[in-house]
Amino acid sequence: MVGIGLDGRTLVSADAEIALAEAQILCGSPRHLAHFSEHSALQIPWEDLHQGITVLKHHLTQGYKRIVLLASGDPLFFGIGRLLLSHFAPEILRFYPQVSAVQLAFSRLKIPWQSAQIISIHGRSWENLIPPLKQGVATIAIFTDPMNNVAIIAQVIQELKLPISYQIWVCEWLGSPQEKVQLFSLDEALNYANNSLNIVVLMREPSQLSNPNSLPVLGLSDAVFNGFPDQPGLMTKKEIRSLILGELNLQDGQTIWDVGAGTGTVAIEMARLLPKSAVYAIEKKSIGVQLIHQNCQQLGVKNVNVIAGVAPEIFAELPNPDRVFIGGSGGNLTAILSTLSARLTPGGILVLALATQEHQAMILTWAKQQHWPYHALDVRLSRSLAVGDLTRWHPLNPITLMQLTKPAG
Incomplete structure (x- = not known):
């Protein structure tokens, strides 16, 4: 197999030149063969790859030993080389790659x-x-x-x-x-x-700053938030955020904790809706803390208090909450629940976003043991994805929202 450039004649090595000069048969697309119209070898255009393989096998049985198949660039880089290796023993093949596109x-x-x-x-x-x-x-x-x-x-x-x-x-x-x-x-x-x-x-491209005045009251686009550089899509998606806020039964003037705040998407949505509330975004990762600060600044949010620390130890520094959302627990969910059972105000609401059945079962058992009223919301959403004339569904990661209420008495 000889890789050629778009000009048709540029070859990488003298060995490729020799192989081409000694060829008894030249195979390739009509575009490739057109560059070698004066070559004395038998020329076989390949319009269909699988049919070409069949023809190639036939000529090998007829005694032809020096066959050159022309290809663009490197045949083993998203090229026809993979197909040849599935039909012929590697020892009878030789590759002369061109610089790839x-x-x-x-x-x-x-x-x-x-x-x-x-x-x-x-x-x-x-x-x-x-x-x-x-x-x-x-x-x-x-x-x-x-x-x-x-x-x-x-x-x-x-x-x-x-x-x-x-x-x-x-x-x-x-x-x-x-x-x-x-x-x-x-x-x-x-x-x-x-x-x-x-x-x-x-x-x-680097994230672009948004104009806060042009944004909706609820349901900010994921694109307005700065995300983790290595996983920019790792954030609570817009549709899920709206459901979380609904499950929290929010009222302005409350104290709200967002535990495992990540990039701060949920905390910022709450803070924009409730300007008289104090929202505490609790995040243990330094990059997350930095991103929450950046997102608050670019979205003009001033009532989010960014707390760097590990839950539940960091809770001792915070005022008692009326509402708590847990988006991440860092493996400390049991200890966090134990602390919240004492710190959450009577009648307060706790909402958790859970991705595993094990955590769902644990929360259900805990709520029953504590005699806290609860309900669960199984969330399986898909966004439409239109490409060309076709539209299909593209699913978001499924998640379960669990709402627990601390008894007032």
Whole structure:
């Protein structure tokens, strides 16, 4: 297998030149073979890969020993090499790779790419984009095709409603005289209709400050919050936050604790709704504490008290709460509940977001032992995701909300 550049003749090594010169048969796409129209070898165009494999096997049985299959770039990098290895013994194959399109793309952008994630939606599902985008991977290179193209990539980014944004670089016809490298906004990419041969590179952008005056009263978009750099989507999602606030039965002027506040999304939603309340966002991770401060500042929230410490020990420094939300317990749930049984005001409400059945069972047992009224809400939500002419459901992580009320007597 010989990898060639878009100009058709650029080869990486002298050995590749020799293999090509000695070839008895040349196989490849019509585009590849067109560069070698004067070659004396028998030329076999491959329109269908599996049919081409069958033809290749036939010619091997006819005594041909020197067959060259032409490919773009590196055949073993999202290329046809994997298919050949599934049909032929490795010892009869030899690979002469060309510089890959991804290498060329990053060299043109002048960006180190040892940490980049490489994805192919060329002949594959565009759904392969969803996990790295939700994880907020900093640099993503994407192989495209005429169907799964620049516009489709932009539509997936838009529909996921990510809490981050990406620069969209489109690198076309790399290594040819028609080479073009362009930076597109999301709107420009959504309307990009040119399906030329390209690689798309996504680069995560720093969070943009929001205008607090333009935001809704309730149900802030996930995108307005700064998230963890390595997991920007790790936050309580907008729809879940609204349900949590409803389960807390909030009233202004209360003292509210948000235990395991993470990036502060729930605490900030409560504080914006209840300007006369004192909201305490309790978080043990230093990066979380920093993010809560940043999110409060950029959203203009002044009644969130950010408390750095481990629950329940840190509770001793706080006033008794009327409402408590527990989003994370750090493995100390039993000790936290024991402390709250004494500290929560009579008639106060505790709401927990639980992801495991074990924690659900533990809370249910505890509530019954304490004779606290309770109810549970099983939350399984999906957001619509429209790509092209099709719309499908994309599920959020399921969660159970448990509401417990401390008896007034």
